[in-house]
Amino acid sequence: MPVKVAINGYGTIGKRVADAVRQQDDMEIVGVVKRRPTFEAFDAMKNGFPFYAPTEEFIPALEKARIKVTGTLPELLEIADIVIDCTPKKANYKPLYEKHNVKAIWQGGEKHDLTGLSFNTMANYEDAIGAQFARVVSCNTTGLCRTLHPIQEKYGIENVLGVMIRRSADPWDSKTGPINSIEPILNVPSHHGPDVATVMYGLNIQTTAVKVPTTIMHLHSVVVKMKATPSSQDIVDLWENTPRVALVDSGEGIKGTSQIMEWAKDLGRKRGDLFEIAVWKDGVHVVGDTLYYYQAIHQESDVIPENIDCIRAMCNVETDKFKSMEKTDKAMGLIA
């Protein structure tokens, strides 16, 4: 019997998880929760997802806008096996989930302490098997795990320095700036490094971060001191065979994040998403034991496959991470 999945918060991440769940044969959406009758609410209706309000008080405004409301979140939690919490950071639904005895997955905007268990498929799938609560790490952390984990496995890592050049707003977000400024995150080293260590236990990684005025992808400049001295080509070959990592090439006209997203659009996925981490093949350089590379992160979508895997692990559907990844990726059409 398929896992019954509820989506609490039908925005950037929520709507993508809902679509991805629908593409799997071992899970199904039993309801999505949204507060306001935005265009995304109408999209949920059109997709045929049962629509729930957070509480009774939101129903009148939703119905006035002609949204058909099936019930409230507490009612949804009664029929769900697991809820994917994609609400804003300040919401706190954990007590409600506990009360209804439902499993829950949060996103990377939350702190590790909320669940005590952070999740990245490749790094620690096994630890999530049967768990009640987990947090899928953020888009940036997921990206770092995807490329660092195979290096760690094959060559060993002394330490990592990552500088995150962060997009300031999502493409749909027209309130947030800056329009013309660069803003460093002054708490140095930044929180991103420790966040990677919540799933790649014991990794020595420091990060700094800078916000820049784009809406298209985060970009990481990463420097890794390895315990071995592979060639640049060795690293490229390794990532060619790493799931959810896609190599791009400036020789094919992909000079920056805008062309990566254009290439992703041509792939034909819904919303032009890029679930893979894009790494520039011609930006991989090993000097001695030091590896330099650049990667780009589609902040809106890279964590979606990990959410699917995490559902499988927590609901005991699959114990082998490679089998889960294969299933997820095939259903979602990732680059093989």
Add this chain to the structure above:
Amino acid sequence: MPVKVAINGYGTIGKRVADAVRQQDDMEIVGVVKRRPTFEAFDAMKNGFPFYAPTEEFIPALEKARIKVTGTLPELLEIADIVIDCTPKKANYKPLYEKHNVKAIWQGGEKHDLTGLSFNTMANYEDAIGAQFARVVSCNTTGLCRTLHPIQEKYGIENVLGVMIRRSADPWDSKTGPINSIEPILNVPSHHGPDVATVMYGLNIQTTAVKVPTTIMHLHSVVVKMKATPSSQDIVDLWENTPRVALVDSGEGIKGTSQIMEWAKDLGRKRGDLFEIAVWKDGVHVVGDTLYYYQAIHQESDVIPENIDCIRAMCNVETDKFKSMEKTDKAMGLIA
């Protein structure tokens, strides 16, 4: 027998026309032409379109990059009924098309004089029936025709003033600026007005234009002096029933072009395209005989349906514009 269509220039417009042709049952792609082995060339290959080089000299570099080249443009023209020219403005292939006696459609970057026949489905479909050469008018002109034509038909138009706030670069174009400047087009009134009159014969329309630093959609602020005094709601109702016009509502969270494109992504079309012209329902205001409205133009895709209709007209496949539109729109999944 389906019309045999060649695409010369497989970039922003070319690749979209190719996809749209493939969705129709009365036409087919017999080949696409591209000069360089960019990521879009690989996309063409993956789509199974026969790949042609412009001339012999481009073949070695393409083959070196592992593009399978079927032949050259002249060879393709021998087997095509019609070629869709999506090459940059400075290219001049007309003599070649004449030599090979193939029909051809150019895009709005070209001048009206190149063909003497400009095309917009609603405005002048009939004039293109059986024609050898035509030019589908630009994204901006297409957008103006879509909303003005029904007003003209139903209420009559004294005159139009349109101010075009133009995106400066396409999303994939990272060379072109400005980053932080507003640039007026100083030739006033701008060329956009007369361009509309190449298909809406005799319309009294003046336009000015300003370039702004975005990559997402053009936006038009339009003021129409009508020959009648309908209400704002009358105009909204009219456009609700106009093909290829989509009404959006700021009340659903659509405040600007970024949210329109997000909404379009949710529609699930390839590349998140919006073939329709988006008009703000709550931005339509009639004061006396004067209509004010705002519309947004997805510069990369709005002309694609018109290209398909134009093929049908020129190749005598269909003489009724409404039947062609219906067929095109259904196949491409436009909002009914």
Add this chain to the structure above:
Amino acid sequence: MPVKVAINGYGTIGKRVADAVRQQDDMEIVGVVKRRPTFEAFDAMKNGFPFYAPTEEFIPALEKARIKVTGTLPELLEIADIVIDCTPKKANYKPLYEKHNVKAIWQGGEKHDLTGLSFNTMANYEDAIGAQFARVVSCNTTGLCRTLHPIQEKYGIENVLGVMIRRSADPWDSKTGPINSIEPILNVPSHHGPDVATVMYGLNIQTTAVKVPTTIMHLHSVVVKMKATPSSQDIVDLWENTPRVALVDSGEGIKGTSQIMEWAKDLGRKRGDLFEIAVWKDGVHVVGDTLYYYQAIHQESDVIPENIDCIRAMCNVETDKFKSMEKTDKAMGLIA
């Protein structure tokens, strides 16, 4: 004896008015009010302006940051003849000013109703003579008055349509977006038109407005139906001789707002301000009785000269608007 001027709110406008007052010989700054110890507070100190807190409660934090606080706003109002209110829109100090029986000038962010008297030097200087309260109209309205008033005087105006392409944030404002979107103001016609009519009584003007992602200047595309048919050159000549209007020329490399601001920087004024309205000489086109032109507005500084004139009018220092303008402009170094 010089007019004693207080500045309430030492930000974008406040600091500029303070500098401009200091440049005059018939007025002086007796104090500036600021809430928080930002870099601008330190700038006020360095400039030697007596520093006041809004109320007692703000003093400890200011003093902790080593700002020398002279007193509070009520104390300042006791020694001031007039206060220039440059606080954010939501503040409401009018009752306090009334209580202390001090004259006050507000900025264009406030509504006309607050004072019942709006002010633009050229349009209605006389009406402010001896007034207790006035509002200097916004940067956009000031810009429209500067160029429209001489047209009105010399040729007469049937009606005006202005489309305002508005910068979304000031250069220092890194919170506000959008980064990549265009947002129309859906209340059409916009409030800008009626606002012009608060000082150019009876002018028939309609406006629409669109926000774009820049921080550099507003740009207006203006269409004026005149009661006469001057030539384009006549209009250029008229503005050549209009105070506070500066003609620029794309032939000298000034294509957009970024080059206007670069040119302004070369003028050598503090902060690179441009107090004049910039009009493109080669963007002025008269067709029949219709005038098309583009103008650019330095939103941070164009209203400063009007604030100075308004002080003179309200405090009965000068009854002739031309004499006040000449004095203001000479002291501030405007283009003669």
Add this chain to the structure above:
Amino acid sequence: MPVKVAINGYGTIGKRVADAVRQQDDMEIVGVVKRRPTFEAFDAMKNGFPFYAPTEEFIPALEKARIKVTGTLPELLEIADIVIDCTPKKANYKPLYEKHNVKAIWQGGEKHDLTGLSFNTMANYEDAIGAQFARVVSCNTTGLCRTLHPIQEKYGIENVLGVMIRRSADPWDSKTGPINSIEPILNVPSHHGPDVATVMYGLNIQTTAVKVPTTIMHLHSVVVKMKATPSSQDIVDLWENTPRVALVDSGEGIKGTSQIMEWAKDLGRKRGDLFEIAVWKDGVHVVGDTLYYYQAIHQESDVIPENIDCIRAMCNVETDKFKSMEKTDKAMGLIA
């Protein structure tokens, strides 16, 4: 007798060097060279700088635009002691300077090999004394030298990793993008590291670089492994006493490059320039022997003081770098 200085290329850097030379008492401008009659040419005239054309052929167009042309570059070189070459990279005037036996300074866009001598005041002033040709290193390299040199002197440096987040265009440049993209420099490590070593001989420094869509300042995220373990405060104290380094504080509202430039505008210098390197006080963090910091570079102006010092060294006006710096900085109004 003052050094006779010619400026070849009166653009972003040239006009600033000209202004700075004029502020000194031991040098003077004998002429500036510009090709076209842009607004900057008129600015040169207004400043009273003798205006020269590169060659005879440029004179007619300049004179037609009413620029008063004194002569040609070869004529100017006859009367100059030294020429500051601020022409675009592709120009090659070295043979001409050799022919006229005039000293010359190039800017950082040129390669080290052009002169064999690169220059940064603090790092290697002495090596330029009496030299015929030198290159003042780029804005980024100058910035790194300013902050790294005192660390090197006081604590010793094992190695440096710098990630440069580069503005993509200058504020006046409206042609260059991207509008919405992040572009890594794929040649890793980038050329910036070796460039620092042309003046800080033997420094072990690696750099990577990323272009982002702003026009305001470069920002560096720097990580230094030191040979000692000072505290964060020790480093702050060191830079407080370092010339041409200015500490800024996010607590005073300076969160990013836009606020730095606003603060600089308030300083009241021409064009709002910031000749100092801005370092966030609260972004300085020492962890063990590793120092993390962020600095921001005003790309248009930080090298101007070094150009002045370089003139003095090359023309044997002053042999002590500290005396030259003090003289330059006092005349230009730098923060003491």
